[in-house]
Amino acid sequence: MVKLRDTWLVGLAVLVTLVFFFSPTGLQGADKKEIVIGTPLPVTGVASQEGNEERWAYEEAVADLNAKGGIFVKEYNKKLPVKLIVADIESDPGKAAGAVERLVKIDKVDLLLSSFAANFVMPTAIAAEKFKVYYHGNTCFPVVWRGAHLKWSTIFFFELDKGAEIPYQILDTLPAAEKPKNFALLMEDTADGRAFGGGLAEAAKKYKWEIALNEPLGVAAKDYSAQILKLKSKGIDGAILFASGGDCVTFVHQMKEADLNLKYLHGYKGTWNGDFWKALGKDANYVLCDGFWSEDWPYPKGKELGERYSKKFGKRSVAIGLYYATCQILWEAIEKAGSVDSAKVKDAVMTNTFKGTVMGDVKYNPDGTAIFPCAAFQWWDGLQKTVYPFERSAGYKVKAAPPWNKR
Amino acid sequence: MTKKRLLLAIIIIAACCAVPFVFDPEKSYVVYFLFMAAIYVTLSQSWNLVAGYTGQVSLGHHAFFGLGAYVVAILWSRHLIGYLDPIGIILAGVAASMLAVLVGIPLLSKLRGDYFALGTLGLGEIMRLLTIQLGAFTGGPMGILLPSSSFGTILPHYFIALSLAVLSIAVMFYMTRSHIGLALVSIREDEAAAEASGINVLKFKVLSFAVAAFLAGMSGSILAYYVFTIEPQGFYGLNWTLYPVLMCVLGGAGTMTGPIIGGLLLTAVFEIARYFLPEIHPIFSGLFIILAIMFLPTGIMGLRKGAPQKGSAGAFDIRRSLKRAKGG
Numbered sequence: 001m002v003k004l005r006d007t008w009l010v011g012l013a014v015l016v017t018l019v020f021f022f023s024p025t026g027l028q029g030a031d032k033k034e035i036v037i038g039t040p041l042p043v044t045g046v047a048s049q050e051g052n053e054e055r056w057a058y059e060e061a062v063a064d065l066n067a068k069g070g071i072f073v074k075e076y077n078k079k080l081p082v083k084l085i086v087a088d089i090e091s092d093p094g095k096a097a098g099a100v101e102r103l104v105k106i107d108k109v110d111l112l113l114s115s116f117a118a119n120f121v122m123p124t125a126i127a128a129e130k131f132k133v134y135y136h137g138n139t140c141f142p143v144v145w146r147g148a149h150l151k152w153s154t155i156f157f158f159e160l161d162k163g164a165e166i167p168y169q170i171l172d173t174l175p176a177a178e179k180p181k182n183f184a185l186l187m188e189d190t191a192d193g194r195a196f197g198g199g200l201a202e203a204a205k206k207y208k209w210e211i212a213l214n215e216p217l218g219v220a221a222k223d224y225s226a227q228i229l230k231l232k233s234k235g236i237d238g239a240i241l242f243a244s245g246g247d248c249v250t251f252v253h254q255m256k257e258a259d260l261n262l263k264y265l266h267g268y269k270g271t272w273n274g275d276f277w278k279a280l281g282k283d284a285n286y287v288l289c290d291g292f293w294s295e296d297w298p299y300p301k302g303k304e305l306g307e308r309y310s311k312k313f314g315k316r317s318v319a320i321g322l323y324y325a326t327c328q329i330l331w332e333a334i335e336k337a338g339s340v341d342s343a344k345v346k347d348a349v350m351t352n353t354f355k356g357t358v359m360g361d362v363k364y365n366p367d368g369t370a371i372f373p374c375a376a377f378q379w380w381d382g383l384q385k386t387v388y389p390f391e392r393s394a395g396y397k398v399k400a401a402p403p404w405n406k407r
Numbered sequence: 408m409t410k411k412r413l414l415l416a417i418i419i420i421a422a423c424c425a426v427p428f429v430f431d432p433e434k435s436y437v438v439y440f441l442f443m444a445a446i447y448v449t450l451s452q453s454w455n456l457v458a459g460y461t462g463q464v465s466l467g468h469h470a471f472f473g474l475g476a477y478v479v480a481i482l483w484s485r486h487l488i489g490y491l492d493p494i495g496i497i498l499a500g501v502a503a504s505m506l507a508v509l510v511g512i513p514l515l516s517k518l519r520g521d522y523f524a525l526g527t528l529g530l531g532e533i534m535r536l537l538t539i540q541l542g543a544f545t546g547g548p549m550g551i552l553l554p555s556s557s558f559g560t561i562l563p564h565y566f567i568a569l570s571l572a573v574l575s576i577a578v579m580f581y582m583t584r585s586h587i588g589l590a591l592v593s594i595r596e597d598e599a600a601a602e603a604s605g606i607n608v609l610k611f612k613v614l615s616f617a618v619a620a621f622l623a624g625m626s627g628s629i630l631a632y633y634v635f636t637i638e639p640q641g642f643y644g645l646n647w648t649l650y651p652v653l654m655c656v657l658g659g660a661g662t663m664t665g666p667i668i669g670g671l672l673l674t675a676v677f678e679i680a681r682y683f684l685p686e687i688h689p690i691f692s693g694l695f696i697i698l699a700i701m702f703l704p705t706g707i708m709g710l711r712k713g714a715p716q717k718g719s720a721g722a723f724d725i726r727r728s729l730k731r732a733k734g735g
Contacts, residue, residue, distance in 0.1 A: 044689055088685050093641035097634045098443065102682065105436040122552065123636045130558045130635075131433075148636075190556045190640070194539065285419040 019175050032076050034083045034342050037062075037330075038103030039113040040124045045091025049245065049273065050116050050319070054139075056087055057320040060308065061327030071331050074338030084329070085109060093119045100127035110340040114138045114326060117192060122147070123154040134342035136330045136349065138322055139196065142369040145319060152342060154368040156326055161376035163290070166201030166388050167266045168207035170288070170398050172378060173390075178400035180238025180263045184231055186212040186251075188243040188269075189385075193217070196242050196268060212236060217243050217251075224251050227257045233367040238264040249279040256283055261403040264288075268374070274315020277382055284379045286401035291318025291375045294386055295360060296394070302358045318377060318384055325359035329370075362381055416624045418541055423569055433559045439561060442633070445568035447628045449668030450651035450657070452575040453622035458652070459660030461615040462595030463515065467527030468623050469647035470534040474506055475499035475537060475624030476631035477578045480551040490557040491567065497629045503624025504617040510614040516609050519598075535643035539581040540622025553631070563570075571629060575622045579663055582618070591615055597662075652678075657699045659706025668707050 016190040039058060042051035065071065071083035085107045087099035096115065103109045104127075115124045115266045121140035126148060128135035132287065135153035137145065141160040143152070171179060182203070187197035197214070204211050213234055215227065228251075231239070239262055241248060248270035270276065272288035295306025295316065305324055309317050329349065334340060337348035354362040364370040377384035378398055385396045401407075423441060432438040451469060458464045478499040481486045488495035514526045538545045545551065582588055590611045591602040602608045627647075631637050650673065652664075658669025676695055680688035 043685065086685065088681060088688065092644060092646065093636075093638055094644050094646065096641070097636075100438075101436065101439045102678075105434060105439065106682065107508045118549070119638060119640060122638075123634060126552070126635045129555045129580065144549060148555070150555070189539070190548060192548075208579070 009101050032073075032080060035073070035111075035334065036070060036083050036085060036107060036109045037108055037111050037113055038085045038087060038090050038109030040079075040087045040096055040099035040103065040115045042091040042116060042120060043086060043088040045089040047116060047120070047243070047351055051091070052367065053317060053319055053386050054114075054116050054323045056309070056312075057305075057323030058084055058318075058327055060305070061331075062143070065199055065327075065331055066294070071334050071338065073334065075340075075384075084113075089115065089118075089124070093123050094122050096123035096200070097127040098129075101159055102296065104128075104131045104133055104386070110176075111135065111330065111334075111345060113330065113340060118144050118195070119190075119192065121155075122148065125150055128152055132342060134346045134349075136326060137319075138326045142371065144195070145365065145369070148219075150368075152346065154346065154364060154370070156329070156362065156370040156372070158292075158372055158374040160195065160199045161203065162371075164203040165195065165207065166290075166374060166376050167200070167264075168203055171209065171238070171264060171386055172207065172263070173398065174400055178263060180236075182212040182234060182236045182238070183209055184215070184234075184236045184239040185211055186215055186217045186227075186239055186241045186243070188219050188247065189216040190219060192269070193242045200240055217241070217247065219244065220247060222250060224254050224259060228254055228260050232258060232260050234400040236260075237262055240266045240268065241271070243270045245273050245275055247274060252280055252283055252287065259404055261401070261407050263400040265401065271379070272318050272384075274313070274317070277379060278315065282381075282407070285381065285407070286378065286399055288376055288378050288398070289318070289384065291377055291384065292372070293321025294318055294375065294377065294384065294392070295321070295322075296386060297360075299358050299360050300356045305358055316384060318375065321358045322372075325357040325362065328357045329354045329362055352357075371401055409665035412514055420569075420573060424566070427565060432565065438565055440674065440678060442561065442565045442568050444671050445572040446630055447651060447654055447669035447674055448572040448667050449568075449575040449626040450647065451654040451670045452572075453619035453626075453650045454648075455655045455660055455662075455666045456579060456582065456591075456615050456622075457619045459655060459662070459665070460579075460588065460591045460595060461612055462598075463612060463616070464520070465522045465527040465616070465619070466511075466524045466648050466652070467530040468619075468651060469599055469643055469645055470527075470531040471503035471507060471619050471620040472627035472630075472647040473531075473534055473538070473639070473643035474503050475627030476637050477551075477627075478502045478624070479628040479631045480553060480637040481545065483553055484551050491563055492633055496567070496632075499628035500621040500625040503627070506622040507617045507620030508613060511613045512609070515612040515616065531643060531645065531648065535639045537638045538643065540651065548640070550636060550641075551706050552635065553635040555635040556684060558635070561633070564629065568626075568629050568634075571622070571625055576620065576663065576667070577621070582615075587611065587614065625730075653696055654708070655706075657696070657703065659704055662696075662706070665706045670706075 041055050042048055062082050066081045070079040072079045080292050087103050089096045091100045098160045111136045112128050112133055115121050116139050119141040123138055124138055125135045129150050131351050132152055135154045137153050139159055140155055140157055141155060142155050143160050171383055183198055183260045185197055187193040201211060201214060213236060248267050260273060267286040268290045277284045295302050306316060311318055332354055333345050333348040335342040336352055350364050359372060362370050373389050378386035386393045387398045426441060427438050429436045454468055479495045482495055510530055514523060516524050590606045593606060594608055594611060598608055611668045654669035654673045655666045657673060659665025677692055682692045684691050
């Protein structure tokens with residue numbers, strides 16, 4: 001029988017081992033061999049699809065950089081390769097801060113790359129703030145980030161209020177006969193969903209669109225038939241849908257089954273991934289999706305990056321350009337700073353214009369934000385046709401969806 | 408407590424106090440690891456009181472944890488309390504225990520076993536949704552951002568968490584060795600017999616529930632002071648119930664040291680898995696938990712010579728507890 005003493009000894013042995021394991025290792029100092037960049041991402045859990053997409057883009061950016069020998073850092077008078085360390089936050093905001101602790105205290109990262117989405121970016125950026133490690137952020141609405149008054153991070157994303165206006169700007173381009181008469185907002189019951197829903201409702205007033213129905217959508221509900229029947233009974237013929245990929249697929253499936261005909265369906269978050277088309281096929285035609293970028297845009301290396309992604313995953317992406325450009329900006333900032341010191345790198349990010357990224361030329365504002373316009377695409381035969389920004393649409397005009405029985 | 412055990416406890420506490428002076432808290436992960444372990448030990452001990460000693464399996468600890476965090480966040484963001492304010496921490500505990508009394512009286516008087524567990528699970532969800540619905544008061548779905556510029560060093564957070572863990576152990580020690588402890592154990596073993604022998608069953612159940620909630624609320628407030636961003640998904644996450652349950656069961660529910668060992672061990676297992684097995688750590692952690700529950704149903708402390716064995720009156724076995732409540 002195990003004695004109490006033995007239990008204690010085992011426990012103590014575990015602790016001692018852990019103590020040595022977690023003890024700090026020596027710093028690289030003058031013989032620095034690499035630049036260590038950490039990124040807290042949702043590699044597992046509900047946001048893992050987006051997290052792993054961002055991870056892929058970061059890893060490609062690191063590989064492309066290292067293929068050229070790395071970044072010349074004046075402080076060390078040599079080129080240094082970048083080592084990327086990914087810490088899984090398990091799609092749980094409660095674990096985000098812990099991931100940054102591991103990156104800073106165990107992996108001894110020099111700098112931090114963004115997590116995905118506001119509810120993960122904010123806790124990780126705030127954790128970075130405590131350690132005064134520069135956090136190069138994206139995918140967080142600037143209005144949310146500004147509210148935290150952070151000094152050690154920057155954000156590269158679109159403004160919430162501007163993004164919320166896009167559906168109405170697009171709707172205004174439709175001929176009168178094709179415009180929906182009764183409009184609905186269907187926002188998933190999450191932080192992003194509610195925040196975006198508020199923005200969309202405000203933008204509707206500005207563009208004089210009346211919202212006939214504004215309803216929260218259950219996350220992973222599996223059955224939206226009751227809600228769809230409600231939309232039908234109210235004569236809803238246009239909607240903005242903010243939900244995850246699986247939920248969007250379920251919704252469109254059940255829309256068709258219930259013969260709910262929406263002339264205009266603008267999806268956010270869940271309709272942008274290629275899996276949406278894979279799951280629905282031609283039923284996805286006419287559905288709009290958001291996105292940050294397109295390989296069809298005339299930015300350097302954009303096409304090649306998009307093709308690399310399509311070759312590996314068998315689908316296109318409207319997000320990887322943002323993540324890749326985030327890295328391009330950071331690499332150039334480190335070179336311009338001549339150092340991996342957080343203060344110097346952040347200063348370099350703030351004071352330089354970054355030309356020729358896959359997102360075009362990027363310049364940060366004095367408040368630490370760099371803004372680009374959110375995009376809108378329409379699914380058409382497996383491709384995402386740019387609808388917005390209008391100057392990027394190459395003449396493509398949004399199509400209003402005919403009834404299901406006429407498709 | 409014997410003099411030997413008291414001396415051992417003092418030595419361990421002194422060692423924990425010395426850790427930040429041996430390992431640089433700004434550079435070493437050890438201090439943060441022990442900080443989180445202390446929070447989990449507090450949560451595990453508090454759950455131990457309700458489930459291990461009183462036999463009421465609660466799955467709503469995250470409701471009290473989250474409420475504690477939000478009390479501090481709401482008060483601090485309105486400048487009613489300051490950074491690491493002891494009044495805020497105590498108020499967090501008081502608010503959580505008030506919720507426990509409010510909810511505990513109807514739940515504990517009407518529900519037992521699985522039904523009580525489900526009822527408390529629902530409480531966590533209600534609190535999360537309520538927090539989102541309250542809009543500007545709670546920050547809605549985005550939560551409340553606290554001034555992270557107040558942060559200087561992890562040291563005060565560490566010592567507060569450590570003190571709370573010691574307090575939770577002390578509370579457990581004195582409660583369980585008093586007439587309250589006798590009442591709780593008798594309720595756990597046979598509620599009907601306890602009632603028949605004159606024990607006010609509802610009163611003692613609600614008492615243990617409220618004390619447990621007090622400790623859980625305080626631990627939520629301590630974490631809120633450290634992470635500075637309090638939002639519903641993170642602080643009302645089910646992990647704040649499931650992990651303490653696992654830690655308590657693995658260590659040995661119904662014992663004093665079980666939650667401590669379970670808390671330290673599982674925190675270490677999760678951290679090691681995340682670090683060395685980043686792609687598959689949920690699988691590893693899950694397997695570890697399954698194997699532990701299968702082969703150690705009375706926890707590590709159940710391995711002691713002379714410890715109550717599985718199936719005996721003195722052992723807490725979660726499966727037995729739920730089965731008994733069902734009438735099996």
